[in-house]
Amino acid sequence: MSDNKTLxxxxxAAILMMSLGEADAAEVLKHMGPKEVQRIGTAMAELANVQQDQVEVVMSDFLNTVGNQTGLGVGSDDYIRTVLTQALGADKAGSLIDRILEGGNTRGLDTLKWMEARQVADVIRYEHPQIQAIVVSYLDPDQAAQVMTYFExxxxxxxxxxxxxxxSVQPAALKELNDILERQFTGAGSTKTTDMGxxxxxxxxxxxxxxxxxxxVMEAIREVDEDLSDEIQDLMFVFANLADVDDRAIQTIxxxxxxxxxxxxxxxxDTxxxxxxxxxxxxxxAELLxxxxxxxxxxxxxxxENAQKEILTVARRLADEGEIMLGGGGEEMI
Structure with a gap:
């Protein structure tokens, strides 16, 4: 644990979460992405012998609430399990809890979600294209897009x-995929039927x-299946679609x-x-702009194009966090 000056x-953030109480901490974590939750969760698990003066450094504006709450490391495992389960649900929290508290590796497909895009591409590069498709469809869209850049x-x-x-992917297919991954990672995979793709x-x-x-990519898909390319285009949310977003969402973005x-x-x-x-x-x-x-x-x-992509990235993140609603091609993206 770092001293006061080098926290x-x-x-x-970990000290704050441990000070808030399970329900409030869970509400905060709901608004974070998986990587942020993992980092904070790991730091929470590593908290030990937290002194009152360290709490004061972090929570000077909340001393009346925090009081003499110094034993933050006591029973932290149960606390973290409860907070993460409340925030993420049992399915999502399970593998993350294993990583944080037991020092183990997330198993099967979930392992790939915590790897760099290049590593994921290397793992699946020589697998059957259908296996590659299942893996990529399982990843978060931004990570999947990064993985795609490492292929021709x-x-x-x-x-x-x-x-x-x-x-959807049937249990037998998931078992086969986990068997493939287990040649590189330890552990057994889930055989739960999963909707994906x-x-x-x-x-x-x-x-x-x-x-x-x-x-x-869109032009190549259009050459193979024009109807499919049109359907994909209709479901995409592009910069011009911001004109159809409600005013509150625009202000938030x-x-x-x-x-x-x-x-x-x-x-x-356009105008x-x-x-x-x-x-x-x-x-x-508005006048200055x-x-x-x-x-x-x-x-x-x-x-x-890069500036527009940056704004769209912010918009999608806010939509994923439930802060705003976006519409693409008449479909709701939340």
């Missing part, structure tokens, strides 16, 4: 086409691909976007979307 942000175009297209045709999963993955890769990024992104936006953004800012802020847009020099198309 890092994760350790501070032909392989990417084949995997995405197979994902679009997936509906489908056109919506492909659309979600496509949302996180860089613009040039997205265009190449804008609070997390810097003016510099917004100026570049709006360079490639309707620009007006949507202006309408959801204060009059003064208009002036910045007019005064800014020409920018590369790739810079515009």
């Amino acid at each position: 890092n942000p994760v350790e501070r 175009d032909k392989v990417r297209i084949d995997i995405l086409m197979r994902i679009s045709a997936l509906e 489908g056109v919506k999963v492909v659309a979600d993955i496509m949302n996180f691909l860089d613009t040039s890769t997205e265009a190449t 804008m609070r997390e976007i810097s003016t510099d990024i917004l100026v570049v992104a709006l360079k490639g936006a 309707a979307l620009q007006e949507k953004i202006f309408k959801n800012m204060s009059k003064r802020a 208009r002036d910045d847009l007019e005064a800014s020099p020409p920018v590369k198309l790739s810079d515009v």
Whole structure:
């Protein structure tokens, strides 16, 4: 445990979680991503002999509530199990609890969710394309998109086409996949029937691909199956779709976007979307943004696309956290 002067942000967050109480800590963790939960959960498990002055450093504004609560390390295992289960549900929390408290590896497919994209690509590179499709469809869309970048175009297209045709995976198939993974990781896999894949999963993955890769893959899919490409396109949420998002959501998104990024992104936006953004800012802020847009020099198309992707990433994160609702092609994305 670090001393007072060197407590890092994760350790501070861990002390705060241990001080809040199980119900409140669980509510906070519900708004975090899996990697954040893992980091904080691990730090919570490592807390020991936390002194009162350390609590005061972290929670100076909450001393009346915290009081003399110094024995934070007592019974922490049971506390962490309860908090994580309340926050994530038993299924999601199970493997994470094993990693944090028992020092073991997450088993089967779940192992891959905590690996770098390049590592995942290397693990499945020489497996059957259907196995690759199952693995990629199981990952979170942003991680799946990163994994896709480590394959050639032909392989990417084949995997995405197979994902679009997936509906569910039977226990025998999951057992086979876990048997493959167990050659590289220890432990037994789950044989629970799992819904995965489908056109919506492909659309979600496509949302996180860089613009040039997205265009190449979409064109290749269109050549094979035009109806499928149209269906994927309809389910994707692109920058122009922000014009259809409600005002409260736009305001929430804008609070997390810097003016510099917004100026570049709006360079490639149509008038309707620009007006949507202006309408959801204060009059003064909107005037300044208009002036910045007019005064800014020409920018590369790739810079515009990158800025728009950055805003979309924030929007999708907020949607995943339940802060806003997005609509793509008439479908709800939450």
